Amino acid sequence: MRGFWKLLLVQAKLYLREPIATFFTIFYAPMMLLLFGAIYGNEPSPFFGGRGTMDIAVPSYIGLIIVTVGLISLPIGTAAARERGVLRRFRATPLHPLAYILSDIASYLLMTVIGVLLLILTGRVVFHIRFEGNILSVLAGFLLGTTAFFALGYLIAGLAPTARSAQTVGMILAFIMMFISGATIPLEVLPAKVRAISQYIPLTHVVTLMRGLWFGDSWGQHWKEVAVLVGCLLVGGALAVKTFRWE
Amino acid sequence: MSIAIEVNDLHKSYGPVRAVDGVSFTVEEGEIFGMVGPNGAGKTTTIECVEGLRRPDRGTVKVLGLDPQRDGYELRRRIGIQLQEAALHPRLKVWEALDLFSSFYPRRVDGKALLEQLGLADKRNAAFEKLSGGQKQRLFVALALINDPELVFLDELTTGLDPQARRAMWDLVRGIRERGKTVFLTTHYMEEAERLCDRVAIMDRGKIVALDTPENLIRSIGAEQRVVFTVDGQWDDTLLRGVPGVTRVERIGERTVVYGRGEGLVGGVVSALERMGIRFRDLRTEQPTLEDVFLALTGREMRE
CATH class of the missing domain: 3.40.50.300 (P-loop containing nucleotide triphosphate hydrolases)
Incomplete structure (x- = not known):
């Protein structure tokens, strides 16, 4: 695994040198939280089962960060590195492909974690949000949702002929998912028909799982979400491996 | 090695x-x-x-x-x-x-x-x-x-x-x-x-x-060297054709190109010109290059 740590560090630095990616990954969700918090506050509401809007928003917005990194940053970064010949240059060294992929995944995971931590911190400090779950359980759910979306992201990069097309596909999918999955607008607010459609959208299952685990649900209550996400991870991951190209 | x-x-x-x-x-x-x-x-x-x-x-x-x-x-x-x-x-x-x-x-x-x-x-x-x-x-x-x-x-x-x-x-x-x-x-x-x-x-x-x-x-391709020079005015190049090693002489306006082989080619051409009392300028020689080798071997010019 020679090269793994240095590559991880470099990838992370390069990510932070992209102002747009940095903004949407790290600052966008906390900003939304402050904005909607200022509008709705965090008073307990029977509509959310006695929880406040911000209590619901924080675990939901985790899905927002996951989809931003997984379906926008990752496919663009991967396809652009391929298109520019960066991957070709790595292949001409003894860097092992596994070391490359793992450090690539780790760098996107790191960015997602930073974004999520800042979101939770903002919620905690500004709105005193409630947390009723188990930290390890939430962490496991977060890792499942993140890796499932990374698999989809690598698949988009593998299928897209160019970085531009990866960007187009990734952004369209991401923006559709953001608004009808409960990641931005709570599912409870959406009309029944949209809620029905949302069941076919992977991000809905990330949001539902995160919200459930955040408030102490057991994994057994969310077998459906887990099944969908494990499916995305395995099928998406297998297809991503098949479609991955170095040049 | x-x-x-x-x-x-x-x-x-x-x-x-x-x-x-x-x-x-x-x-x-x-x-x-x-x-x-x-x-x-x-x-x-x-x-x-x-x-x-x-x-x-x-x-x-x-x-x-x-x-x-x-x-x-x-x-x-x-x-x-x-x-x-x-x-x-x-x-x-x-x-x-x-x-x-x-x-x-x-x-x-x-x-x-x-x-x-x-x-x-x-x-x-x-x-x-x-x-x-x-x-x-x-x-x-x-x-x-x-x-x-x-x-x-x-x-x-x-x-x-x-x-x-x-x-x-x-x-x-x-x-x-x-x-x-x-x-x-x-x-x-x-x-x-x-x-x-x-x-x-x-x-x-x-x-x-x-x-x-x-x-x-x-x-290996036995290509000819070229001696190129310029002479102002009219002159007769018959004598040049007799210089040992010279294969042909081309005149393009005031410029003359002498084709030939052998170590003494340049010296022969220069002394012949001096014997005839012809005032020449801008004399240079052109050696065959790999471009000529490519041309000789493939029948085509190397294009960039």
Whole structure:
């Protein structure tokens, strides 16, 4: 695994040198939280089962960060590195492909974690949000949702002929998912028909799982979400491996 | 002297196109070996098969005693590669690139000294996208040398560089060889091959059409030298045709071109002119080049 740590560090630095990616990954969700918090506050509401809007928003917005990194940053970064010949240059060294992929995944995971931590911190400090779950359980759910979306992201990069097309596909999918999955607008607010459609959208299952685990649900209550996400991870991951190209 | 690269009957096709069609050659340790030919001759496919980046359809390749397909990782630790088409992330800084790439190798040289040597020391903190074409190429050479390789591959190293940068690059490549390393390069500049390489393989349409030292290649085609000069006014060139070695004389306006062979050609022409009392100026001689060799062997001009 020679090269793994240095590559991880470099990838992370390069990510932070992209102002747009940095903004949407790290600052966008906390900003939304402050904005909607200022509008709705965090008073307990029977509509959310006695929880406040911000209590619901924080675990939901985790899905927002996951989809931003997984379906926008990752496919663009991967396809652009391929298109520019960066991957070709790595292949001409003894860097092992596994070391490359793992450090690539780790760098996107790191960015997602930073974004999520800042979101939770903002919620905690500004709105005193409630947390009723188990930290390890939430962490496991977060890792499942993140890796499932990374698999989809690598698949988009593998299928897209160019970085531009990866960007187009990734952004369209991401923006559709953001608004009808409960990641931005709570599912409870959406009309029944949209809620029905949302069941076919992977991000809905990330949001539902995160919200459930955040408030102490057991994994057994969310077998459906887990099944969908494990499916995305395995099928998406297998297809991503098949479609991955170095040049 | 031992063998660094041994290629036997290499074939590689892309669909119906036979990019490399039965190529064999050996590269000896410590030499600068060049592969020249027009774009599309199969040079890059050959070099990438030798590097292990492409899998040959047929034939055997041995590099430093290793099979590039089977022992790719081991081999890539010991060689340095500069690719014809490659890039780094636009925002990656020069020092970061060296630091990153050196972490891939168990053996490495001092990156700072390398940048110093390549004239990039003051660009340490510059992002890749801010570098000029020549600086990018020098950075890629630095990356190819970071592991102190035994064998260096340079694919179209000077394409797109201005003449001054190209000359600087030639000095650099000679420096690599002087440090005891073997260099395998491709180029479509015949002059580059002639000035830089110990031995040259001329490639055309997937095949090696000739392989020898540049001097031997040029001598082998028995091409004529040319003596070119200018004379103002009318004069009679009959006497020139009698000079030993002269084969023909061409007059284009005030310019005269004398074709011929042999060591004494220039002296013979000059003394004949002086005997006739003809005042000439701008006299120069033109030696045959690898361009002429390519033309003689393929019947076509090398085009850039």
